[in-house]
Amino acid sequence: MTISHPSLISSSKGLESIANAKSPTIVIVGGPAGTGKTTVGEMLTASLNSAYxxxxxxxxxxNIKxxxxxxxxxxxxxxGWLKTVAETSHKLCVKAAAKVNNDESDSSIYCVASxxxxxxVYRETILDKIQEINSQSEIKARVFFVFLYADKQVLIARTSARKHHFMASTMVNSQFEIMQVPEGSELLEEGGNSLTVDTEGKSPEKITVEILERLHARSI
Ligand SMILES: Nc1ncnc2c1ncn2[C@@H]1O[C@H](COP(=O)(O)OP(=O)(O)O)[C@@H](O)[C@H]1O
Ligand SMILES: O=C(O)[C@H](O)[C@@H](O)[C@H](O)[C@H](O)COP(=O)(O)O
Incomplete structure (x- = not known):
């Protein structure tokens, strides 16, 4: 789904340089339930004119059941699910590459995925799969993770209030038990491919602009 957020487009200084980079990039927006992966992912998508x-x-x-x-x-x-996310992202990258070649898009971030x-190990599974596909494809996609986090109680409250979603809010507890927020060599500032974003007290728009600016600062 693509939504239009002109205010984000104009407020993110990073976009011009991101657009100039023209290197096929997949941004995976991660984090536990309720952190805003879908909300922020859709805003990033709209700002970047990427696939989602x-x-x-x-x-x-x-799994849904x-x-x-x-x-x-x-x-x-x-x-299997993680590999499907990787395969689907790469497929959309290939499609977007055709659009870029026709000058219909000016973003280097071809695909945003929640x-x-x-x-x-889940992030590594996605990366390994993308690398495997890259080795058999003309489109060599780069992958970056943007990991959103917030206080557990905030997320339980948000997911409890959420209507029409399969995910039970009690699952936030089990997610926190296994969650490994990227750290050390996974982080962009340490030469890795992950950004972590504290979402507490920030609107989805503010988070989106922060992500774009931080990616831009690294010429992504
Ligand atoms: N930064 C935020 N501040 C307040 N509420 C938010 C924020 N981001 C998302 N939400 C709300 O929290 C709920 C879960 O958001 P969603 O994007 O579905 O999260 P996720 O995809 O990570 O499960 C939604 O009702 C959404 O409107
Ligand atoms: O947005 C949400 O409500 C959840 O984060 C949801 O996306 C779920 O978490 C995953 O689809 C798979 O489950 P695991 O996070 O447990 O791998």
Whole structure:
């Protein structure tokens, strides 16, 4: 889904340089339930004129049933899903590349995807899959993770208030038990590919602008 946020487009100084970079890039917006992956992911998408993937839509039916019943997914439930997120992101990158070649888009961030990617090994699984696909494709996509976090109680309150979503709010607890916020060598400032964003007390618009500025500061 693409939504228009002209205020974000004009308020982000980073966009011009991002547009000039023209290197196929996938940005995965991660974090536990309720941190704003979908909300911020859609705003980034609109600002960057990129493609968007809602990771939740790529789960097999059995995963959705489990989560809706308040049963946390196991690693084995997640591997296939994470690979699907990687494959779908790369496919959209290839499609977007054709648009860029036709000068219909001026962003180097070809695809934004929401995917909780809570553990380091999940992020590595996505990266490995993208690298495998890159090796067989003309489009060599780069991947960056933007990991959103907030206080657990805030997230429980938000997910409890959320209507029409399969994810039970009690699942925030099990997510916090396994969550590994990127740190050390995973961080962009340490030469890695992840940004962490404290979302507390910030509007989705402010978070989006912060992400764009921080990516731009690293010439992404
Ligand atoms: N920065 C924010 N401040 C306050 N509420 C937010 C913020 N980001 C998202 N929300 C709200 O929290 C709920 C969950 O957001 P959502 O984008 O669905 O999170 P996620 O995709 O990470 O589960 C939604 O009702 C959304 O409007
Ligand atoms: O946005 C949310 O409500 C959740 O974050 C949701 O996206 C869920 O977490 C994942 O689809 C898979 O579950 P795990 O995060 O447990 O891997």
């Amino acid at each position: 993937i809602e990771g939740d839509q790529l789960h097999p039916e059995d 489990k989560m809706a019943s308040g049963i946390p997914l196991t690693d084995d439930d997640r591997w 995917c909780s990617a809570l553990k380091k």
